[in-house]
């Protein structure tokens with residue numbers, strides 16, 4: 528049988544753990560007011576605006592390219608011609624080892640690879656507005672895929 532005195536430290540640890548969980552919960556409640564429906568709608572609109580911009584870029588819309596100062600293709604081929612409905616872009620598999628580049632790559636690396644190689648266009652700023660919009664559109668189009676990073 529366990530010596531009852533040995534149990535005290537365990538009980539003490541449990542009490543401290545429970546107390547900190549409780550404190551954490553109170554802290555979270557105190558600092559995280561639920562968002563209002565209006566706020567959520569505004570956040571969604573910001574996101575969908577990016578998705579629409581990315582959609583336009585993905586389909587080779589010259590006006591959107593001009594506005595954002597990018598040239599995604601020099602061949603006349605838009606992303607959507609090789610990737611209809613963003614097929615085979617596999618955003619949920621990144622980051623992963625990418626054979627074509629022979630390196631560990633993010634989705635943004637691969638978007639730039641496609642701009643530079645098949646499209647013969649000019650690489651875009653990985654943190655710029657065109658990249659963010661393309662990323663938003665590609666993720667949104669694949670929103671029901673299960674995350675599976677590293678998959679090939």
Ligand code: HEC
Nearest residue numbers: 599604605606609610615616617637638641642645646661
């Ligand atoms: C001429 C055809 C063509 C065009 C146009 C094209 N791609 Fe690709 N794309 C490919 C090929 C080929 C691959 C490599 C396929 C593979 O191995 O997964 C690829 C792969 C990708 C991948 C990575 C897929 C993966 O799982 O590794 C992404 C992301 C991607 N393209 C995005 C784009 C974007 C964004 C554009 C437009 C700027 C674009 N592509 C234009 C042919 C094209």
